[in-house]
Amino acid sequence: MPAEIIRVTPGSPAAKTKIAAGDVLLSINNHAIQDVLDYRFYAAERKLKLILQRNGKPYKIKMRKGEYEDLGLEFADGLMDSQRHCKNKCVFCFIDQLPPGLRESLYFKDDDARLGFLFGNYITLTNLTEREVSRMIEMHLSPVNVSVHTMNPALRCRMMGNPHAGESLRYLDFFAHAGIDLNIQLVLCPGWNDGEELRFTLQELLRLPTVRSVAAVPVGLTKYRENLTALRPFTKQEAQSVIDIFEEFRCENIELCASDEFFLLAEQDMPDAEYYGDFRQIENGVGLWASFRDDVLDALHNCSLFIVHCSLTIATGMAAAPHLRFLVDETQKIWHNIHVNIRAIENQFFGERITVAGLLTGRDVIEQLRGQDLGERLLLPAAMFNRDGLTLDGMTIGEIARALGVPVRAVRNDAEEFLEAIGGGGDT
Secondary structure: OOEEEEEEOOOOOHHHOOOOOOOEEEEEOOEEOOOHHHHHHHOOOOEEEEEEEEOOEEEEEEEEOOOOOOOOEEEOOOOOOOOOEOOOOOOOOOHHHOOOOOOHHHHOOEOOHHHHHHHOOOEOOOOOOHHHHHHHHHOOOOOEEEEOOOOOHHHHHHHHOOOOOOHHHHHHHHHHHOOOOEEEEEEEOOOOOOHHHHHHHHHHHHOOOOEEEEEEEEOOOOOOOOOOOOOOOOOHHHHHHHHHHHHHOOEOOEEEEEOHHHHHHOOOOOOOHHHHOOOOOHHHOOOHHHHHHHHHHHHHOOOOOOOOOEEEEEEEEOOOHHHHHHHHHHHHHHOOOEEEEEEEEOOOOOOOOOOOHHHOOHHHHHHHHOOOOOOOOEEEEHHHOOOOOOOOOOOOHHHHHHHHOOOEEEEOOOHHHHHHHHHOOOOO
16 A cells, blocks of 8 residues: 655654655665555664655655654554454454444454554464564564464464464464564463463463563453354353463563453452563453552552542442452542442443453443432543544443433543542543
C-alpha cells in the first residue's frame, strides 16, 4: 500500500523541507518503505535521503536530524500496509464465541507482528515468513510477545487448527539466538495443554535463553459456542494444579506466573506483588490485582484529599468485586464519612462463566442497576469501554448515565484516579 502522508508536524525536520500532505514516501536511504517497521527503522539515522512521489512524479529530499528524532510525518494508515488477519482456527478463540450483531471491528482476528511492535500485541508466529523473521532480527525488535499455548508441535497444530502451527515454533529459537527477549502467553484448556503437557511446555521454553516471562490464562468460554469444539472450564482442583506446576518451575530472572483468574478459580488468595516480578504481562490480567491493591494502599496513606460526606456505587465484574470491597473497606477506615456500595454485575450477555470487568456490557449494567439506590454517582471500570468510549454492545457512558439517572464515571486501574473518583472528581 502507498505510504501516503496526511500531515507534516510543524517544527519537525520534515517541515523544514518541501514535503507536503498528499505526497507518498517511497524509500529512505535506498531502502523501500513497505510498512511502519521499515519507516521506524530506516528513519532513525541522522543523515537521510528520501524519495517521495507527488502527483505521480518522484522527487528527492536530503535532511539531517538527531538520531532517533521523529521526522514528523503522519501517514494515512498507522501500519502503512493492510492489517494481517489471523490464519488460525484456534479451538479456544474468543472471537468465534461472539454473538452476531456487534460492531464489525470486533470480529476481526489480527495476528500482526507490527502491532506487537507498536502496541505490545501477542502473535502466534504462523503469519511470519523467514524473510520477515530475518527483518525483525535485523531491526532487533525486542521484546517479541508470542502466544505459544503449547510447545508440542502436533498438539499446537490441533489446538490452533493450522498444519503449520508446529513448525513455526522454530522461530522462537531464531529470536532467542539473536538475543531478542520473549514474553510467552499460554491459553490453557483443561484436558488439552495442562498437566504433563504444561510441564513439557515449560521445560522447552526455559531452555531458551531470552525468555523473560511465561504466563498462563484459562480459556474463556461464552454461551455462544454452538458448533464449536467441546471445551469446559477449569475445576477448582485443576486450577490449583496449574498454580502448583508453575511453582515447580519457578526460577530467578524469569517471570513464571499463573494469571489472577487461576487463583480465583482455585479459591486461593492472590499472591503478593513479588510473585509477578516486573509485571511483564499485566495487560493479560497477570498481577493486575496485586499491583492495583498495593498502589491504592500506598496512595491512600499518602493522600491529601479532603472528602465530604458522600454515597456512591462501584459496579464491576464478579471476579473483581470482593477485591474492590477490600480496598473500599480500607478506604473507609481513613475516610469515615463515605459510603460505597459494591455491585457485582453478572455477565448475562456472554454467560456467567465470563467474570472479568472488561467484558461487561452497558445493557447488563443498566438492567441490573436500574431502580437501585446508587447514591450520588456510579463508577464503572474503564476497561468496559474502547478507545471510542463504547461498550461491547455500543453504549456510551452518557447513555448509561441517562438510563440510570445518576452521574457516571469510567475509572482506570490507577490508584490516584480510583481515590479521586471516590472523592467525586470527573463525573459525567
